[in-house]
Amino acid sequence: EVQLLESGGGLVQPGGSLRLSCAASGFTFTSYAMSWVRQAPGKGLEWVSGISGSGDGTYYADSVKGRFAISRDISKNTLYLQMNSLRAEDTAVYYCAKVAGYHNDYGMDVWGQGTTVIVSS
Amino acid sequence: QTVVTQEPSFSVSPGGTVTLTCGLSSGSVSTSYYPSWYQQTPGQAPRTLIYSTGTRSFGVPDRFSGSILGNKAALTITGAQADDESDYYCVLYMGSGISVFGGGTKLTVL
Numbered sequence: 001e002v003q004l005l006e007s008g009g010g011l012v013q014p015g016g017s018l019r020l021s022c023a024a025s026g027f028t029f030t031s032y033a034m035s036w037v038r039q040a041p042g043k044g045l046e047w048v049s050g051i052s053g054s055g056d057g058t059y060y061a062d063s064v065k066g067r068f069a070i071s072r073d074i075s076k077n078t079l080y081l082q083m084n085s086l087r088a089e090d091t092a093v094y095y096c097a098k099v100a101g102y103h104n105d106y107g108m109d110v111w112g113q114g115t116t117v118i119v120s121s
Numbered sequence: 122q123t124v125v126t127q128e129p130s131f132s133v134s135p136g137g138t139v140t141l142t143c144g145l146s147s148g149s150v151s152t153s154y155y156p157s158w159y160q161q162t163p164g165q166a167p168r169t170l171i172y173s174t175g176t177r178s179f180g181v182p183d184r185f186s187g188s189i190l191g192n193k194a195a196l197t198i199t200g201a202q203a204d205d206e207s208d209y210y211c212v213l214y215m216g217s218g219i220s221v222f223g224g225g226t227k228l229t230v231l
């Protein structure tokens with residue numbers, strides 16, 4: 001069974017940093033792209049970042065470009081999202097999602113349960 | 122900047138058929154955008170219904186189907202049930218690794 005388990009969320013002050021993790025199991029980790037998607041309170045879903053199966057391609061929404069960094073550790077089957085210079089508008093539930101293909105084009109087919117990030121002083 | 126458009130709300134009668142659409146503020150949606158569809162109920166993680174235009178995700182019943190209708194992607198639900206009452210989101214692949222969500226459609230079954 002394919003499973004994704006996020007961790008690392010919490011309360012952080014504006015300007016601070018946080019690293020989210022997503023432990024993956026049940027599939028060949030390097031064969032599929034992965035994405036991070038977030039949902040601010042009461043708002044819709046927003047695609048944040050994606051990474052190719054090999055990790056050599058990384059992609060970002062304009063809203064986080066230059067502040068967030070996505071990576072994957074194939075030895076640990078884990079996806080990461082390093083979030084720096086956090087702002088109040090980054091407050092959201094962050095979901096890890098497996099993409100249905102090697103690149104980021106096919107759409108996401110499996111989701112984690114999410115981890116909550118609150119940016120507040 | 123191109124915006125992905127969805128109907129803000131829609132209603133369907135139990136047992137009825139409804140088609141939700143996903144368009145672009147500028148241009149037409151084709152299979153090259155690999156449209157995908159997600160269902161979300163309050164407080165829950167999204168659930169994938171359809172990816173790559175018309176491929177149903179594992180375990181999704183065949184009363185959910187995806188297609189291209191005219192210049193938009195479409196999600197059709199046949200035989201609507203009470204527990205189909207949810208928010209539905211589409212995603213379009215914009216190229217260069219970038220995906221964009223639509224604003225979502227709130228579906229009411231009544």
